[in-house]
Amino acid sequence: MSGRSSINEGSASAAQAADDPGDHFATRLRSAVKGAVLFPRDPGFTAEHAGFNPAVRHTPEAIVVPDDAGDIRATVRLASLLGLPVAVQATGHGISAAADGGILINTRRLGSVTIDPVERVARVAAGARMREVVEAAAAHGLAAINGASLDVGAVGYTLGGGLGPLGRKHGYAADHVRAIDLVTPGGRLLRLSPDQHEDLFWAVRGGKSNFGVVTSMEIGLVTMAALYGGALFFLGEAADRVVRAYPAWAAELPEEMTTTLAFMRLPEAPTVPPPLQGRVAVRLTAAYLGGEEEGERLLAPMLAAGPKLGSMGALPYEKIGTIANDPPVAPLPVYERTGLLHTLDDAAVERLLALAGPDATLPPGVIELRQLGGALARPAAVPNAIGHRDAGFLLFMANPAPADQAREVKGLQQNLMDALEPHLTGGMLPNFMSSSDLAPERVRAAYTPADYERLARLKQLHDPRNLFRVNHNIEPGDVTRPAATP
Template structure:
């Protein structure tokens, strides 16, 4: 179903390359949209283009700070008329490819949330973050399938699949989407459901970056009000034993328990709390939807590893679930990559720990997520659903050579290559479009069959490759025309 179509602009075909921006056309754009239109040098330009990822920032020729879905339509139509590629940013957590030139649509002003308690659904605008949805749903005894950080944007997270703290119990966030409002490359505003356009709707849920701009999304909520969860933290001398115990333990736990283990070698710097400075720690994070008594029984094998640096497992309201992972809330520079694995043995995990631990040339945060359960089934385009683990590596980049970081990550990922299926697009952070293996990274997000399906949809819905600033967009390239 078509919502609206700005035919006065969409009848102008793109040139395929950016031309000088016409002042009269810019003035018309300013009059058409509700939010600000910013050019380099304008007050607010730098703030608007900046996000959580500070190592890579967009450098657009023009920014539209969208306040309404009609602003997005007008912005895409303007970009199409002037041959400008389009990037989209809400919070900038997962920025992987920055635009240099082009048009940036900032959606942070689109912040509406509406909960339908009877239907157990939430409808959110493009700039909403998960903390807003958690707060809106809690009074009704409901919860979204959010990730570990309340400051992450709902839409981009969900388009990439969405591996949340309840993922083994309820599956990917993408599998619970009911409808999507999408602005396509030709500036049509569509309301998509499984019935209106099954093929495009399915593709958005796990492969949606690069197919348009989502202005709103409706998804199911789950009846969860509390969790048993928190962290078990072990010091460096017990890390090998803790990792081995964790791998054995994941073979036995029920789907109601979602967990991960993180390895962090904290630098000895005054900015850190004294108990963390210079320590190498293993943090096992737990989120269990069963009773606290059953949770205590389930974690007993982990506690048997030995004394903990800390142990805060407890029953908590779902609104406190962000305290399980304690993700940083301040913007910073980082690079991250991941591998989805069919399995893993303790010897390989110890080798990864040795490469990335206190003796590593640069700091690496290692996280191993236990997958499976409800994530193994679903109808969306999420790639590699048969993965049992996700190995994630993330390094701060302030004062660090990005090439050295990538080389260290590559060495660690080589250890787990025998089990590797590909990558999750949700955990690709920072500068991947500039890598020499960017095409391989993009293809690794889906298997060959899904890649071909998404490529065909990309060619149909975005033949000019307007939406190109994301690994998933690169994963669905527009086929080159045949040459006689």
Template sequence: MDIVNTPRHTSDELVLRPGDPGYEDELAGFQTGFAHRPDAVFAASSADHVVAAVRYAARRGLRVAVQATGHGLPGPSEGGVLITTRRMDGVSVDPGTRTARLEAGVRWGQVVTAAAPHGLAPLNGSAPSVGAVGYTLGGGLGILARRFGYAADHVRSLDVVTADGRLRHVTRESEPGLYWALLGGGGGLGVVTAMETGLVPVATLYGGSVSFDGRRVGAAAVLRAWEEWTRTVPDGLTSSFAAVPYPDLPALPEPLRGRYVISVRVAHTGTDGDRIVAPLRRIGPPLADSLREMPYTESHTVHSDPDFPHAYYGDSAVLRELDLAGAGELLVSTGPDAAGAMCVVQINHLGGALAVPAPNSVPHRAGRFLVRLLSVGDRMAARERLDAAFAPLAPETIGRSLNFAFGAGDRPQGLWDAQTRKRLAVLRSRYDPANLFRENV
């Protein structure tokens, strides 16, 4: 390996090695609990830079990882080449075709802002700081998912550098196999440098959350009422349940400090929102109620995800049905009276447009619910705790979600069904026979 001979600059391309000024800063991302520790970092600002990095790695047999924002790192890694794409942040919107072209480092907040003046919206997730491309390659379960499906379902084309160092423009017509595999298969077949995706004609939505004191109302009671309510709502309404045991810390706002907060989040593009959510408001006395008509540019307030980097570990389970007894056990094992680090529970209602087949590799479309657990603190301790919490849901579990395997990417079991996994393996052997991109699976 001749990493020591790598120039620090190749034209305007920046290459950093351990010990170089800026190396640690280049690795920094939203996830602070673990990181890549590569032998060389290629700080790319163009597709040509990505081509050079992939060719460099291929010549030396080095594995390649990619990082835009660092939200969804699959786990820590040592050695190899890391390509950072955050400088590739161009966004352009074509209102006539209702499409947006996004470079590899673009964050969803940028796309929402660019699309809004045209009365359009992307199929973004809950956090505006998440990278749009990586999110979409993992499927992309957004705040309007039951209305419009996965973000991956709306991609028109992708520019991708494959392991042979070629920059390919991939569409469903030009390379149907690679197109299918990239959308839902994660980053295991190349480095996407740009993506063209469809936008939807949404300028406003009815959304927000209603929250309750979990100790007073009861987390299981709210869950039961929400699950019953999901059976009555239109297919176009997207919602989720969340349980957060906040620690009693001075840094937290007084209304949250030491409370067990149970919330139901809602996003709906119809005009009858108040009528539909009325049963939620009758569950019990609310701690807060932010349900309202809002411009789409405020859609991030539906979930109000943390916007500061921190350490976290998480995993997920896609369920045929939500077994309320098993979910009740999960709430007890992750609640405020359980031993261990703070754990956040989120349960997404699936179905609707998410169940409609699409020409991509996003799996588990028959699932009705997705359970996501997120724990702070030590990665290995969190893994043990979350494994135990998921256990009561095993009889209804059909798989896991690639986008919500934070630090669990070293366990591919369940990320795809057997048929999809087999087809992905065939395509990976064709496009990446040396397995350069194994860090991104």
């Protein structure tokens, strides 16, 4: 039973009920939780469901802002009883599917982070941002496996894989999860770990919100002794030389250094240095887990390419977010595409230069290559659903544009994807999927075939009505065979 018709019918009845905040549905929901409950007529409703990327807009029937895990359990139990879909949001950075109908749980009030420096473990609540984890860990000389942006929700980032500047040395953030507290579709609170509910522990680390609401997690931390890094921007002939030299240079780097290469068309804005305004630049970022002298030596071949803007240098770990320097807000809708490349050979480089290089016509935004390999290529010590570990690079495009230009921007993105098709593996990583990747075949591409089959069967076992489907949905599948061991 997929539950689609019953969910839609339940959503319609809830919508009728929610028109009057004094009705039975509203009364039951408000009496079930201690936190805030909002309906479309209530002040603050829009602010509570607004996300980072306005390309996706929610229209839920109700929003719950829980005070604790008990509120989440009560909300899920009521949603299950009424056949309403449940969506989950923390910071709003990972929005892909619109929460149309049903109940949106906004976990932003659950933001606590505690560090055990002896065990090197962080306990992170559902609404905490990665910045809060980084700052708390840094106070003890420790580091989390954070991403390029520190403003994203720590739980969503980690459970979607978690790829960042420490990745080639330490692997995916999901590989470092020790335990998870999960509210199931039936409203039970389960402790997941390598020794408890092992099937769900495997599935949630990669399957994200398909199996319930994560109220908190425990993640392993690593010692951070030294960090060297930054970003450099190259223009014109220097940009061309950097792009052509990058593949061979990156292939010789030690695992302690993780790099990205991006084509960026920057806006004509006062926050952008004048030489970069309205131009296509190539940005090289690097994070090296070592000293400044060795970092400079490793970077020397790229510095020889020619004039550049930006800087590299020693950084305290809590400043690691300045390497990518992602914007805190998205003022316009942002349209994204992603894929994985086997490697960067000469043909792939030429296609990139032709369609994304300094002489190409691009919409504002970024076309980025993230270097993989190293620890990212090795299996996790405790297996999870993050696969496709044989890829050499991740390709990610993000282009902001007004809604009336969406079709044009998506067409340019598709042109690049088509040109690179011979070099793409056909796979993706869960964290980088967007609203363009909601179709079942796109969701399947985020996992290996064996992993997707196992996830679908676990979904059938744990969420047969597909209560948690406002996401990159793993639809309930066949359970005639036992779930395979990864």
